[in-house]
Structures are given as C-alpha cells and as structure tokens.
Amino acid sequence: MSAALLPKPQMRRLLARRMKFHLLGAFLVSMTSAALYKFGVAEPRKRAYAEFYKKYDPMKDFETMKAAGVFECAPPK
C-alpha cells in the first residue's frame, strides 16, 4: 500500500440521499407520464368526439344506414 491514504468514503446519510433521489425521480416520472397521456391521448380524443358531434345529424345517419340495408326491422323500401 502506498503512503498516501485513500479519501474517506461517504459513511452517513446514504439512505437519505438514495431516498431523495428516488422520491424526486418517481415524482417526475409519474407526472411526466400522466402529462404525456393527458396531452397525447385524452385531449385529442375529447376533441375528436366534440368535432364529430358538432356536425352529427342522427336522422340523416339513420336514413343512410337504412338505405344500405343493415337494419332488419327497417328494410330499404
């Protein structure tokens, strides 16, 4: 062994440091994934439904489907 001593390693507060790191990381990761889902999936879906129903006419839709012959009780005359 050489005459120079190695620097004394960190002896205390090891768990505290690890915990701080992981608590912060877990918080950030979960918030990020929630935000990504909200703005990547949830909001576009809500917008798609809103857009669809803005110009939706159920009676016209019914007449089209009837004409195509998909209804058993409402055949195309």
Next chain:
Amino acid sequence: MLASRVFSLVGRRSISTSLCLRAHGHGVVKAEDYTLPAYVDRRDVPLPEVAFVRDLSAQQQALKEKEKASWSALSVDEKVELYRIKFNETYAEMNKGTNEWKTILGGVFFFLGFTGIILIWQKHFMYGPIPHTFSEDWLSAQTKRMLDMRVNPVEGISAQWDFDKNEWKK
C-alpha cells in the same frame, strides 16, 4: 410383571448416545464442517466469521507472527498476502460482472427459434384449412357491412373511410 418389563426397556433406551460413546472411549462427537462458522464472500458481510485460509503453511505462520509486531515493518507484498489469508476475493473481484447474460440471451433465442420451427411444422403438416370467412371476398363484404353500420365512427374504422369519395382517407 409386565409393567416392570416395559419399564426396564424404557430405562435402557433413556441413556443418551453420547454417554454410550463415552463409555466405550469415544469422547465428544466430531463437529461436522457445515455446523461450524463458515467463510462467505458477500457484499453485505464485510468481515466474515472466519478467515479464508484455515490451515496456514509454515511461511504463512511466520508472516502471522510478523504481523504481531509493528505493521509499518511489513512490505506491500506481505500486506497483500495477509489480506489474501483473511479474504478470498476483494470487493472489486466479488462485484465483477460475468458474461453470463450472453449465454442466457443465446439460450433464449435458441429455444424461441426451436419453438418457431415447431410452429411452422404444425402449420404445414398438421393444421387443416382456415375458415372460409377469411377469404378476400368475405373480408371485403364484411368491411363494407361494418362501414354501412358506421362501426366506430369517431376514431375507428368508419372514421378512416371517406364516405363521399368512397375510398379510404389519405
């Protein structure tokens, strides 16, 4: 009379094994290796219960004697030798990774491939024809009916079809 006969049998069996051994001149039973404290290379056990080397050679005995004097008299090699007597692997050697993951990954892929061969063989030699509802004509008619019914018109299949131009949306 019967009771006294039973009692004598019980009495004979109640003498312990070690007592019998000692009576015949055996002494204490030799302690098995696994019952004694053992050496272990573990990250969470920095100082194992016994030293690594159990039976020291003459040279190592001499070194152990020298250790009883001042440690600054020991050379670096002697210090390392003393360490190796006490411990098997250093922490660095203990924690060193292996190449085992390559073997594992290789084995996994090999067996996946073997499974694939089995599946191909089954499809070719064992299974009969698939249902007629998978033919091109049937699938086209099926899709047309789904579009007529306006299945999933908001985000699904009917949203991908352009009903005015009668084609899939670009």
